[in-house]
Amino acid sequence: MDILLTHESTIRLSVFAGLFLVMAVLEAMKPRRKRSFTRRQRWFSNLGILFVGALFARFLLPWLPVSVALYAQSQGIGLLNLIDIPDIMGLVGGVLLLDFLIYVQHVVMHKVPLLWRLHRLHHADLDYDVTTGVRFHPVEIILSLLYKMGLVLxxxxxxxxxxxxxxxxxxxxxxxxxxxxxPLGLDRWLRWGVVTPDMHRVHHSSTQAETDSNYGFNISLWDRLCRTYVDQPAKGHDNMEIGLDDFRNPSNLRLDQMLLQPFKKAKP
Ligand SMILES: [Zn+2]
Structure with a gap:
């Protein structure tokens, strides 16, 4: 297990690069929906904002959640360090607790108007692909990291x-x-446990009732338990509209416009 801690950033970067490549190839081979824009129109900005967010976090925050966890462990701080449970329960419990509280954070990002201004950038993408998964405003990245550090502590x-x-x-x-x-059968089977692309795509629908659903990122249980689960988009995956009506102009796909988007007024 120590290898995870000593090689944390290498592991994270390798998993990111490897999975990104696999998803990009699968998308090219077996696309779910027709693209409205070319990759070139979106990928530079979506990957660009990931890069800006990473730089921002690197220079603004002296710690990462894992360094806060190491500190809490060395000082015996925090709920799980105070109770006597088997190591494996602590490990699994920690992952599940974080997952549920990230689900809660996602709901809050939608419901608090000031936070929605940050999170709506993620929803304003006009296509839905692997790069949408990294399209978050740098300020949201910083807030998420601070929230995670608070939870870990x-x-x-x-x-x-x-x-x-x-x-x-x-x-x-x-x-x-x-x-x-x-394959639809595999999707149905998988989503008893985890969030699948078809399940999460419903959350990116332009229809409000569908946006207000499927907030989970990892396991599907939280949406089922909290009654925010919606099985399929009403118009079907091919015909559903992705994105936000206030930001349909393709100029909103530019990196500079994306960085400025939280400060823009949504159209009435
Ligand atoms: Zn969302």
């Missing part, structure tokens, strides 16, 4: 759980935003 999440959770979250974000067609 309060809950005393094991550093290994934090690394496992981050790798799963990054990997699943690319998987469930990917524009590739899973």
């Amino acid at each position: 309060a809950l005393g999440v094991d550093p290994v759980s934090v690394v496992i959770f981050e790798v799963i979250l990054n990997g699943m974000a690319m998987f469930n935003h990917a524009n590739f067609k899973l």
Whole structure:
């Protein structure tokens, strides 16, 4: 397990690059929906904003969630460090707790108007593919990291759980935003456990009732438990509209416009 901690950034980067490539190839071979825009029109900006967010976090935050977890562990701080449970329960419990609380964060990002201004950039993408999964405003990235660090400290999440959770979250974000067609039977079977591309795509619908559903990123249980689960988009996956009506102009796909988007007024 220590290898996870000593090689944390290499592991995360390799999993990211590997899965990105696999998803991109699957999308090219077996697309789920027809693209409205070329890759060139979106990928530079979507990957660009990921890069800007990573730089932003690197220079603004002196810690990462895993370093906070190591500190909490060394000081015996946080709920899970105070109770006596078997290591494996602590590890799995830490990952599940983080997953549920990230689900809660996602709901809050939608419901609080000021936070929605940040999160709506993710929803304003006019196509849905692997790069949508990394299209978050740098300020949202910073807030998410601070939230995660607060959780890790309060809950005393094991550093290994934090690394496992981050790798799963990054990997699943690319998987469930990917524009590739899973066999429908496999999708139905998989989504009893995890969030599939067809399940999460419903959340990117322009129809409000569908946007207000399927907030989970990793396991599908939270949406089922909290009654936010919607099985399929009303218009079907081929005909459903992706994106936000206020930001349909293709100029909104430019990186500079994306960075400015939280400060823009939504059209009435
Ligand atoms: Zn959302």
